Amino acid sequence: xxxxxxxxxxxxxxxxxxxxxxxxxxxxxxxxxxxxxxxxxxxxxxxxxxxxxxxxxxxxxxxxxxxxxxxxxxxxxxxxxxxxxxxxxxxxxxxxxxxxxxxxxxxxxxxxxxxxxxxxxxxxxxxxxxxxxxxxxxxxxxxxxxxxxxxxxxxxxxxxxxxxxxxxxxxxxxxxxxxxxxxxxxxxxxxxxxxxxxxxxxxxxxxxxxxxxxxxxxxxxxxxxxxxxxxxxxxxxxxxxxxxxxxxxxxxxxxxxxxxxxxxxxxxxxxxxxxxxxxxxxxxxxxxxxxxxxxxxxxxxxxxxxxxxxxxxxxxxxxxxxxxxxxxxxxxxxxxxxxxxxxxxxxxxxxxxxxxxxxxxxxxxxxxxxxxxxxxxxxxx
Ligand SMILES: Nc1ncnc2c1ncn2[C@@H]1O[C@H](COP(=O)(O)OP(=O)(O)OP(=O)(O)O)[C@@H](O)[C@H]1O
Ligand SMILES: [Mg+2]
Numbered sequence: 001x002x003x004x005x006x007x008x009x010x011x012x013x014x015x016x017x018x019x020x021x022x023x024x025x026x027x028x029x030x031x032x033x034x035x036x037x038x039x040x041x042x043x044x045x046x047x048x049x050x051x052x053x054x055x056x057x058x059x060x061x062x063x064x065x066x067x068x069x070x071x072x073x074x075x076x077x078x079x080x081x082x083x084x085x086x087x088x089x090x091x092x093x094x095x096x097x098x099x100x101x102x103x104x105x106x107x108x109x110x111x112x113x114x115x116x117x118x119x120x121x122x123x124x125x126x127x128x129x130x131x132x133x134x135x136x137x138x139x140x141x142x143x144x145x146x147x148x149x150x151x152x153x154x155x156x157x158x159x160x161x162x163x164x165x166x167x168x169x170x171x172x173x174x175x176x177x178x179x180x181x182x183x184x185x186x187x188x189x190x191x192x193x194x195x196x197x198x199x200x201x202x203x204x205x206x207x208x209x210x211x212x213x214x215x216x217x218x219x220x221x222x223x224x225x226x227x228x229x230x231x232x233x234x235x236x237x238x239x240x241x242x243x244x245x246x247x248x249x250x251x252x253x254x255x256x257x258x259x260x261x262x263x264x265x266x267x268x269x270x271x272x273x274x275x276x277x278x279x280x281x282x283x284x285x286x287x288x289x290x291x292x293x294x295x296x297x298x299x300x301x302x303x304x305x306x307x308x309x310x311x312x313x314x315x316x317x318x319x320x321x322x323x324x325x326x327x328x329x330x331x332x333x334x335x336x337x338x339x340x341x342x343x344x345x346x347x348x349x350x351x352x353x354x355x356x357x358x359x360x361x362x363x364x365x366x367x368x369x370x371x372x373x374x375x376x377x378x379x380x381x
Contacts, residue, residue: 030191035216
């Protein structure tokens with residue numbers, strides 16, 4: 001029996017909880033060729049949701065392309081990856097090659113088919129001659145037009161998912177956004193989902209005076225409702241032959257801060273430990289044993305994170321843990337945790353948010369990694 005819980009990668013159908021409303025809306029918007037912005041903090045489940053939507057869309061006949069913008073080290077390598085993904089969508093490489101060769105006139109593309117082991121090959125696209133800003137911009141305009149070409153030639157809806165879209169900002173300031181927006185706007189048969197995990201950057205990108213202002217619907221992915229997630233976890237335990245004692249699902253969700261990644265990690269690791277011990281039941285004591293193991297395994301890494309912080313930041317982070325992130329600027333909390341003045345606390349909070357250690361949720365500052373939160377509560381003073 002395989003572990004029914006998955007973390008750190010895109011979750012397959014069976015391990016995917018809830019998100020029914022979000023999925024339906026995303027599929028409908030993309031079918032209608034909208035340009036959707038999907039925004040949430042990290043590890044909420046954007047990529048998994050997008051993958052589900054793309055699967056559903058391709059079952060209904062759409063051609064889908066999925067690219068993670070942040071994987072590319074330069075603008076040109078992103079353009080190469082994008083061109084390659086579009087050219088090879090459901091087609092043989094010979095056709096992909098002539099298709100690209102026809103479509104691209106701004107530079108001489110290098111289109112190769114590289115044979116790798118076991119006879120499997122890989123189509124590669126490179127634009128070594130595109131060097132100056134002007135050349136690259138002309139090339140980008142042609143590449144950004146490709147989805148529209150594809151849709152009209154194949155007479156199919158095309159759906160493009162650009163994940164970690166905030167990374168576009170790093171390539172070349174405003175001109176990429178501008179070119180992409182201008183192209184997408186004209187493509188009546190192409191749906192786009194721009195998914196991004198840095199809400200502040202994404203929000204700026206869709207703000208006034210930016211090219212993507214009012215380009216399309218904005219979806220903000222929330223956490224999965226806690227009771228739904230808890231029930232899902234218990235049902236997955238049961239289906240795998242291990243009975244979860246009542247309340248265990250809720251305990252996973254609580255301890256994991258209801259962050260989908262953290263909840264799945266705790267469930268996965270606990271399931272492993274119970275299975276390794278030959279158990280048929282899982283309860284709170286199993287969860288705590290697993291938690292202790294995980295904290296021990298991460299000890300060196302958490303220690304390094306802690307050492308990197310200034311004293312003021314350590315005090316604020318610890319106070320955030322002990323106060324559940326509330327009222328950190330109040331006189332009472334400041335005195336109790338010897339925090340210093342409000343402006344220095346604000347500076348520490350900003351630094352901790354910037355380092356992705358804390359995240360602001362409404363009035364609360366929550367520790368992003370629930371294991372780090374538990375480690376701070378137990379191992380620091
Ligand atoms: N609908 C879901 N049901 C169950 N678990 C989920 C769901 N969505 C996400 N998860 C859990 O969260 C993890 C992260 O999901 P995913 O990679 O889709 O999130 P993300 O928002 O794209 O994260 P990142 O910002 O790091 O790219 C998954 O590996 C899985 O453990
Ligand atoms: Mg993702």
